[in-house]
Amino acid sequence: MKTWIMMRHGKSSWELQVSDVDRPLNQRGIDDAHRMGSFLASKNVQVDAAYTSPANRAAHTALIVTKEMDIPFYRLSVSKMLYDFSGEDVLEFVRCLPDEQNTIITFGHNHASTSLAHSLGGFQGNNIPTASAVLFRFDVSLWASITTGTAECFSPKMLA
Numbered sequence: 001m002k003t004w005i006m007m008r009h010g011k012s013s014w015e016l017q018v019s020d021v022d023r024p025l026n027q028r029g030i031d032d033a034h035r036m037g038s039f040l041a042s043k044n045v046q047v048d049a050a051y052t053s054p055a056n057r058a059a060h061t062a063l064i065v066t067k068e069m070d071i072p073f074y075r076l077s078v079s080k081m082l083y084d085f086s087g088e089d090v091l092e093f094v095r096c097l098p099d100e101q102n103t104i105i106t107f108g109h110n111h112a113s114t115s116l117a118h119s120l121g122g123f124q125g126n127n128i129p130t131a132s133a134v135l136f137r138f139d140v141s142l143w144a145s146i147t148t149g150t151a152e153c154f155s156p157k158m159l160a
Contacts, residue, residue, distance in 0.1 A: 002138040002146060004094060005040065005047070005105040007065065008113040009058040010131040021055045021083065032131035032156040033061045037068025039159050040133060045103060047071050051093070052107040053082035061131065062107040071105075087112035087119070097143040121151020129155045 010029025018024075025033070050071050052062035059078065066076055081093040090112050097104060110128060117123035117134045128134060138149035 001102065002140055002143060002149075003045065003103040004136040004138070004146075005045065005103075006090075006113060006116060006134045006136065007036070007061065007105065007107050008110055008128050008130055008132050009053070009055070009061040009107060010064075012057040012130075023055070023057055025057050025060045029057065029061070029131060030064065033064035034068060035156050035159055036131050036133055036154070037065035039154065040065065040105075041069045043135075045069075045135075047075070047103050047105050048101040049097075050076040050105045050107075051079050051082060052076065053084075053109060054078050054080055055083055055109070058082070058107045058109065065105070065107070069105075082106055082108045084112050085109055087115035090116060091120075095144045095146060099142050101143075117151060117153065120146070120148055122148070123151055123153060125153070128153065129157065131156050 010025045010033045012023045013026035050066050052059045081089040084090045113128040117128055121136055132155040135152045136149050138146045
């Protein structure tokens with residue numbers, strides 16, 4: 001069994017004139033990341049590794065959520081493949097993970113999040129909201145074998 005928690009970064013700020021990769025979280029994004037991290041911690045999921053896009057807003061979300069979940073900092077890595085908006089690079093990244101990792105969490109972006117939720121988990125909604133988590137479960141032993149599985153989506157609004 002492989003479990004993948006796929007998180008979309010928190011709400012970002014458009015106040016600063018910075019490049020896309022440098023755009024920070026706004027206060028709602030920070031608050032939602034804390035809320036989701038606390039919620040995920042309550043699910044008692046033992047995460048083997050965490051991976052984030054190098055984008056500021058995704059990395060900041062990852063730092064907050066992993067701290068709330070008590071995931072040690074050394075288990076968090078940055079991958080340029082997660083700075084993807086189609087989902088193709090993200091899926092390739094996950095399919096190449098070490099098979100001794102059974103449960104992972106990634107922090108990335110939309111439209112990749114929505115596209116993967118549709119294709120891998122049968123998500124029916126129009127959009128994965130910011131700071132939302134999709135909990136995929138795949139009945140396989142190899143990451144390379146993931147195709148479709150079950151998916152649950154959790155958003156900060158659901159928890160409010």
